[in-house]
Amino acid sequence: MKILLLEHPRSITRERCNDIANTPLSSCLLTGYSAGMLQSKGHDVEIIEGYLDKLSYEEIGDSISTAKPDLLGVHMVYHWKEDHALFDFLARIKREIPVSAITAYGFYPTVAFKNILEQCRAIDSVIIGEPEMPFAELASLVPPGRPATLIPGLAARDGSGSIRHLQQKPVEDLDGLPFPVRTEALSRLSEVNILGSRGCYGKCTFCYINSLYGPGPSWRGRSPENIIAEIDAVITERAAGDFYFTDPNFFGPGRKGQERALRIASLLKKRNIRFGIEGRVNDIHDKTIGALVDAGLRHILIGLESGRDASLKRMNKMTSVAQNEKALGILRKHGVEPNVGFIMFEPDSSLADVRVNFEFLRRNDLLRNLPVTANVLYHHQIILEGTEAYDHLRKEGRLDTPASSYEGTAYFKDPAVAALADTMRQVTNTLFSHMEGIWSGRVMEPPGARGRYARINRLLAALFEDTLSALEKGERPGKEEVETLVQGVEREIACALKTIPM
Numbered sequence: 177m178k179i180l181l182l183e184h185p186r187s188i189t190r191e192r193c194n195d196i197a198n199t200p201l202s203s204c205l206l207t208g209y210s211a212g213m214l215q216s217k218g219h220d221v222e223i224i225e226g227y228l229d230k231l232s233y234e235e236i237g238d239s240i241s242t243a244k245p246d247l248l249g250v251h252m253v254y255h256w257k258e259d260h261a262l263f264d265f266l267a268r269i270k271r272e273i274p275v276s277a278i279t280a281y282g283f284y285p286t287v288a289f290k291n292i293l294e295q296c297r298a299i300d301s302v303i304i305g306e307p308e309m310p311f312a313e314l315a316s317l318v319p320p321g322r323p324a325t326l327i328p329g330l331a332a333r334d335g336s337g338s339i340r341h342l343q344q345k346p347v348e349d350l351d352g353l354p355f356p357v358r359t360e361a362l363s364r365l366s367e368v369n370i371l372g373s374r375g376c377y378g379k380c381t382f383c384y385i386n387s388l389y390g391p392g393p394s395w396r397g398r399s400p401e402n403i404i405a406e407i408d409a410v411i412t413e414r415a416a417g418d419f420y421f422t423d424p425n426f427f428g429p430g431r432k433g434q435e436r437a438l439r440i441a442s443l444l445k446k447r448n449i450r451f452g453i454e455g456r457v458n459d460i461h462d463k464t465i466g467a468l469v470d471a472g473l474r475h476i477l478i479g480l481e482s483g484r485d486a487s488l489k490r491m492n493k494m495t496s497v498a499q500n501e502k503a504l505g506i507l508r509k510h511g512v513e514p515n516v517g518f519i520m521f522e523p524d525s526s527l528a529d530v531r532v533n534f535e536f537l538r539r540n541d542l543l544r545n546l547p548v549t550a551n552v553l554y555h556h557q558i559i560l561e562g563t564e565a566y567d568h569l570r571k572e573g574r575l576d577t578p579a580s581s582y583e584g585t586a587y588f589k590d591p592a593v594a595a596l597a598d599t600m601r602q603v604t605n606t607l608f609s610h611m612e613g614i615w616s617g618r619v620m621e622p623p624g625a626r627g628r629y630a631r632i633n634r635l636l637a638a639l640f641e642d643t644l645s646a647l648e649k650g651e652r653p654g655k656e657e658v659e660t661l662v663q664g665v666e667r668e669i670a671c672a673l674k675t676i677p678m
């Protein structure tokens with residue numbers, strides 16, 4: 177059977193240019209894993225990289241028309257606005273090309289399947305959760321023989337038009353899955369993405385990682401040997417030397433998780449590669465980090481999230497400020513400056529929370545590097561369906577969902593916090609759109625840029641502190657005053673960056 181898998185074009189507006197939650201990083205291999213599974217069942221599978229190859233819907237339509245697939249799979253990613261371009265495109269495809277079935281998969285469809293099936297009649301079914309097994313079964317039914325609603329993990333309309341689905345179980349043996357297919361477009365990225373585990377044993381209220389997997393064990397790891405076999409295959413095929421583990425949590429829980437990480441490190445050491453990982457601060461231990469660095473660990477993202485224990489508790493982070501600081505110390509001791517996840521503004525934040533956060537960042541040298549400073553001083557909590565925070569705020573009647581039920585806006589309890597968050601967001605958005613080319617690696621950093629970054633860095637930290645201090649004294653700048661302030665800082669940023677070609 178001919179199967180086409182589509183990574184559709186993504187539209188990211190200026191206001192959202194640096195928001196990271198349109199889909200988790202670990203989703204980047206969902207299409208590759210689906211293709212691997214379908215190929216292993218003997219199907220002819222092609223992947224269209226609409227996003228990475230910057231294809232228009234016109235060009236994608238031509239490719240589909242040429243390929244004439246029996247089944248079209250769409251890895252659907254949330255767009256942050258009511259964007260019907262994809263739905264209109266799929267409706268046209270269904271009308272004009274004899275595709276027997278269109279199915280959507282991914283994090284967003286898993287949570288919003290009802291909404292998607294109601295809004296887009298061209299989509300026949302939605303895979304809920306991990307895509308490999310439902311895809312394999314669905315492909316064996318196309319053209320339809322038995323109702324798709326009987327496939328675990330698939331939501332579809334029944335004969336009466338009602339939407340039905342059966343829950344699937346998470347894949348128990350990750351080593352049993354075929355390796356993901358990697359396209360030419362993926363090979364142009366600076367690092368090869370690899371998924372060594374799925375899910376996370378944490379339960380942070382703002383996180384939607386585990387919503388993809390449903391009930392069952394929350395963290396599942398591949399064996400170190402299976403991971404290394406995939407890395408060896410990639411090294412042989414592409415002579416690649418840089419890898420990034422897209423696992424939401426590289427470390428499994430407890431002692432076993434550390435032992436597994438040590439085993440991975442011992443196997444990686446012989447490969448002479450560099451790699452990055454993401455993890456929780458309570459899993460950062462001296463011995464394991466030392467071994468991983470020895471094996472090529474160069475980048476790590478750790479979720480600090482806050483500098484106040486009360487906020488960490490509110491987010492159910494199950495970590496403490498002391499653990500945050502200890503993790504920073506261990507990583508720096510081994511020469512790794514971490515990238516950090518940090519939520520400066522929560523819906524329930526008080527000015528006191530924000531002040532403690534700011535002092536934590538300053539005390540821990542996290543306001544010295546412009547890309548980090550810009551991120552930690554503006555991040556607000558994004559509230560997506562499938563998270564505990566979403567359910568909680570909706571129950572409290574504090575969630576506004578004007579554009580899509582998938583994302584809600586909860587107004588800040590404290591208007592002073594809202595004013596600071598808004599000011600920082602406006603200013604940093606200007607910076608992110610100026611720097612997008614350089615920070616994404618598409619544009620070379622010109623000589624002398626570092627000096628200008630340092631100036632902007634000081635400017636951002638001063639803007640934050642001055643505005644916070646004024647708010648603490650009870651001053652409440654009016655809209656016009658904020659606009660003037662923002663424009664002033666934006667002018668200075670533009671001036672500092674003016675010799676950098678964009």
Ligand code: SF4
Nearest residue numbers: 376378379380383424
């Ligand atoms: S530790 Fe990270 S991946 Fe795990 S639940 Fe929390 S935010 Fe999600």
